[in-house]
Amino acid sequence: MTQLAQPEITELSPRESAQDARRTQILDAARTCFARSGFRGASMQEICLEAKMSPGGLYRYFPSKEAIIEAIAQEERCGAAELIETMRGTGPLLDRMMSCAMGYFAYMRDPGACELMAEISAESLRNSEIGKRFAQIDDSVRDIMREVFLEAIETGEMPPNADLDATISMLQAAVDGIALRQINDPDLSLARVEPLLRRLVAGVLGMKA
CATH class of the missing domain: 1.10.10.60 (Homeodomain-like)
Structure with a gap:
């Protein structure tokens, strides 16, 4: 043999x-x-x-400092891709989305993570090169969300959506806002956030919570 x-x-x-x-x-x-x-x-x-x-x-x-920023951008890109991949797979779409969001919130509770995110957002508006680097992260997240939602619509798990891009933007704004809110509200625990976010996401997507 x-x-x-x-x-x-x-x-x-x-x-x-x-x-x-x-x-x-x-x-x-x-x-x-x-x-x-x-x-x-x-x-x-x-x-x-x-x-x-x-x-x-x-x-x-x-x-240079720019080379360090580029390396951080690359790490953030890889980390975001790994996290957003949890939206794929089997199981109810809402459960997969909650798993992804809770993982993101947990990561953002690391010391300095929210502050760095706020700095990235501000500097991206001032510096076009940095903005381009981190825009790639956002684009990759949106692409996967769009793919997952289209699949859910095709299978009937999610109702048709007339403006998927705006829907994705609204969901991203909600999740990023909650993550940043942890800076001033450390008592906003994951256990408190999850059921409320679940209802919010279900409402935006027209699904049952």
Whole structure:
């Protein structure tokens, strides 16, 4: 009997692992600085101090603050894609949407996450290049939502929608608004949000809660 070849497992070398850890250390420090001081206010020196690294060490990984922002944008893009994928799959559409929203809210409760989101939104209006980077994240989320809704309409789970784009925008505004609200209302727990958001989403989509 012929034995099938086993897939080769590639492990990171200690050097690669250390480099990844240092890169993560820098990006975590940058997120903290950007949430505290803003993209414009945070300096490379501040990021160095937060990361507990020398300027020379930091510049080996990122030659500029813009390069750090680009790396954060890429991580946000990957994270958003992974989270929004929970809307696919089996089970009632409303349950899948709630799972996605609750995962997002949980992530946004991490220290500095809401503040960084607010800074991204503000800087995207001032800086067209940053705006373009983070607009890609928004576009990818909208594309998946549109695909999921069209499938639900086709199967009869969701009634026909005359303006799907506006509906998606309304839902995004509600979810982003709740996430940002956590800054000033830390008692707005996930347990309190879920049943209210479920009814809101069901109403917007014309479904039963």
